[in-house]
Amino acid sequence: ATMPPLLSAIANAGRHGVLVKSAVVMERIGQTDAVALDKTGTLTEGSPRVTDVRPLAESGLDADGLLRLAAAAERPSEHPLARAVVDAARERGPVLPDAQDFTSAPGVGVTAVVTGRTVQVGAPSRLLDGPHRAVADLAGDLEESGRTAVLVVVDGAPAGLLGIADRLRPDAAATVTALATLTGAAPVLLTGDNPRAAAHLAAEAGIDDVRAGLLPQDKLAAVQEMASAGRKVLVVGDGVNDAPALAAAHTGVAMGRAGSDLALETADAVIVRDELAAVPTTVALSRRARRLVV
Ligand code: ADP
Numbered sequence: 001a002t003m004p005p006l007l008s009a010i011a012n013a014g015r016h017g018v019l020v021k022s023a024v025v026m027e028r029i030g031q032t033d034a035v036a037l038d039k040t041g042t043l044t045e046g047s048p049r050v051t052d053v054r055p056l057a058e059s060g061l062d063a064d065g066l067l068r069l070a071a072a073a074e075r076p077s078e079h080p081l082a083r084a085v086v087d088a089a090r091e092r093g094p095v096l097p098d099a100q101d102f103t104s105a106p107g108v109g110v111t112a113v114v115t116g117r118t119v120q121v122g123a124p125s126r127l128l129d130g131p132h133r134a135v136a137d138l139a140g141d142l143e144e145s146g147r148t149a150v151l152v153v154v155d156g157a158p159a160g161l162l163g164i165a166d167r168l169r170p171d172a173a174a175t176v177t178a179l180a181t182l183t184g185a186a187p188v189l190l191t192g193d194n195p196r197a198a199a200h201l202a203a204e205a206g207i208d209d210v211r212a213g214l215l216p217q218d219k220l221a222a223v224q225e226m227a228s229a230g231r232k233v234l235v236v237g238d239g240v241n242d243a244p245a246l247a248a249a250h251t252g253v254a255m256g257r258a259g260s261d262l263a264l265e266t267a268d269a270v271i272v273r274d275e276l277a278a279v280p281t282t283v284a285l286s287r288r289a290r291r292l293v294v
C-alpha cells in the first residue's frame with residue numbers, strides 16, 4: 001500500500017530531524033501565518049559561556065568565591081545559563097558545595113541555601129527590589145556588548161554579576177528569512193532576557209520585532225494576542241518558560257537536544273537534531289502533503 005501523504009510527510013520530517021507527534025500536527029503546521037521565536041537556546045546555540053565574573057567590593061567575595069556560590073545554587077537547574085555557571089566553576093575547582101532548598105522561577109532565576117547562606121542567581125531587574133547603582137553600571141556594561149548579565153544575591157544583598165555570552169546558531173538568520181518567506185510574516189522574538197542583549201542578537205538574526213524582559217505568562221499573552229488577531233502562530237522554544245506559549249500556539253515546536261522536559265512534552269513537534277532550519281522545512285513538507293490530501 002502507498003502511505004497516506006501526511007504519514008509520508010511525518011516520515012520525511014523525521015529524516016530532517018523533526019519528530020512530529022501526530023498527523024493532525026503535520027497538517028496544521030503548514031497553515032502557519034505568524035512565527036514567534038525564543039532567544040536563549042532557540043535562536044542561540046544554548047551553550048553559553050561565562051565570560052565575566054565581577055564581585056562587588058562589599059560582598060567580601062573574590063571571583064572564585066562568587067562563582068562557586070552561584071554554581072552550587074544553579075547545579076539542580078536545567079537552564080542553559082545555569083549549565084554555563086556550573087561549567088565555569090568546575091573548570092576552576094571540580095567539587096562544588098551542596099545546595100539545599102532549591103527552587104527556580106522560570107524567567108527569573110534560582111534560589112538555594114549554600115553553606116548556610118541564601119543564594120539567588122538570576123535577572124538583575126527581577127532580583128533587585130530597588131535601584132542599585134553599582135549593579136546597574138556593571139550590568140549595563142555587560143549588556144551593551146550583547147551579554148546576559150546575571151546577578152548573584154547572597155543573604156539578600158547583591159554580591160556580584162556574571163557576564164554570559166551565547167552564540168547565534170549558524171542557521172538562525174537563514175531560518176528567519178525562510179520562515180518570513182513561507183508564512184508572509186516577519187518572525188518576532190520573545191525573550192526573558194534584557195532588551196539590550198536581545199536587540200543585539202535580534203539584529204544579527206535579522207529580526208526587527210523584539211519583545212524582551214518577558215515572564216512565561218507574558219510570552220503566553222503575546223501569543224494569545226496574535227492568535228486573537230486571527231493568526232495561526234508557530235512558536236519555537238526550549239525552556240520551561242516557553243511551555244505556556246508552546247501550549248497556546250497553533251503549533252508548538254521544541255528544541256530537543258537541550259530543551260527542558262516540560263517544553264518537549266508540551267510541544268506538538270520536537271527538533272531532535274538541533275537544526276533550526278528544520279522548522280521551515282517541516283512547514284514546506286506540510287504544505288506539500290496537504291496539496292496531495294485535498
Ligand atoms: P529566554 O526567554 O531568552 O529563553 P529565559 O526566560 O529562560 O530566557 O530567562 C530570562 C532571564 O531570566 C535570563 O536572561 C536570566 O537573566 C534569568 N534567568 C532565568 N533562569 C535563570 C537561571 N537558572 N540562572 C540565571 N539566570 C536565570
Ligand code: MG
Binds near residue numbers: 038042237238239242
Ligand atoms: Mg530559551
